[in-house]
Amino acid sequence: MSIVSFKSSQIPLGSRFSRWLIIEKAPPRPASKGPRPQYLCRCECGKEQVVLGQNLLNGASRSCGCFKRERDGAARRARIHISLGQRFGRWIVVGDLERHRRSTCLCRCDCGAEEQVLAQNLLNGTSQSCGCLKAAVNARLQTRHGEHDSRLYRIWRGMRQRCGNPNIPEYRNYGGRGIRTCPEWESYPNFRAWAILAGYEEELTIERKNVDGNYEPDNCAWIPLSSQGANRRNNIRVTAWGETRCLSEWARDPRAVVSRASIDQRIKRGWKPEAAITTPL
Numbered sequence: 230m231s232i233v234s235f236k237s238s239q240i241p242l243g244s245r246f247s248r249w250l251i252i253e254k255a256p257p258r259p260a261s262k263g264p265r266p267q268y269l270c271r272c273e274c275g276k277e278q279v280v281l282g283q284n285l286l287n288g289a290s291r292s293c294g295c296f297k298r299e300r301d302g303a304a305r306r307a308r309i310h311i312s313l314g315q316r317f318g319r320w321i322v323v324g325d326l327e328r329h330r331r332s333t334c335l336c337r338c339d340c341g342a343e344e345q346v347l348a349q350n351l352l353n354g355t356s357q358s359c360g361c362l363k364a365a366v367n368a369r370l371q372t373r374h375g376e377h378d379s380r381l382y383r384i385w386r387g388m389r390q391r392c393g394n395p396n397i398p399e400y401r402n403y404g405g406r407g408i409r410t411c412p413e414w415e416s417y418p419n420f421r422a423w424a425i426l427a428g429y430e431e432e433l434t435i436e437r438k439n440v441d442g443n444y445e446p447d448n449c450a451w452i453p454l455s456s457q458g459a460n461r462r463n464n465i466r467v468t469a470w471g472e473t474r475c476l477s478e479w480a481r482d483p484r485a486v487v488s489r490a491s492i493d494q495r496i497k498r499g500w501k502p503e504a505a506i507t508t509p510l
């Protein structure tokens with residue numbers, strides 16, 4: 230008699246395995262290796278059924294089937310909200326929508342892979358690619374032993390604070406001016422995935438192309454911390470409070486109390502950008 234069948238003969242009555250409650254021992258099912266213990270079980274939905282002890286122990290049987298029916302029902306309901314050609318991360322829905330009994334959609338990943346994906350996993354963001362997205366992100370992150378990740382995390386946190394925390398001084402120029410973080414980037418993994426694909430490197434900082442626009446994929450790019458700005462004097466870029474802008478833009482910033490020329494001179498003399506912008510003459 231194997232160890233599994235030994236244990237499976239000693240399942241305590243009244244114990245629970247997922248949705249099953251063990252009611253009583255049933256006559257064992259004869260098998261060539263010896264009798265296999267079975268139990269009369271009651272599912273949470275009320276249905277009673279005889280289940281093999283080892284299927285309870287190894288998780289092969291978790292309910293009378295009602296769990297799967299509920300999950301598939303939810304998936305079918307979720308599918309109603311999905312249309313052909315819709316994009317979810319790297320997935321594009323390419324077919325199978327006419328078969329309404331199915332709980333999955335045929336999707337094509339940007340890398341070319343095709344797969345049936347559970348509808349609710351598309352809608353709730355659990356599945357965003359065939360796996361290549363995660364692989365790309367992980368590969369990029371592992372090259373820097375996680376340091377990469379922690380700097381990026383600080384950038385993300387700073388961005389959300391500037392837009393969402395009225396108690397910090399920077400808020401006035403961001404959240405206070407109506408600048409928001411897009412809902413997708415409220416989640417750090419989403420932001421990180423975008424960052425890596427958009428070419429994030431340790432030496433780069435996030436820039437909003439339109440300074441009045443939101444933090445969102447279309448309006449953001451990674452640019453060098455100390456960009457030489459094509460060597461044009463009026464295009465010198467300065468990073469302060471975690472954000473990089475032209476010197477002339479900093480001079481127009483509500484925090485600036487001196488002219489563009491003064492900020493320029495001070496930074497050339499080695500002042501910290503924040504001090505150069507906010508210290509009165």
Ligand SMILES: [Zn+2]
Nearest residue numbers: 272274293295
């Ligand atoms: Zn059930």
Ligand SMILES: [Zn+2]
Nearest residue numbers: 338340359361
């Ligand atoms: Zn892929």
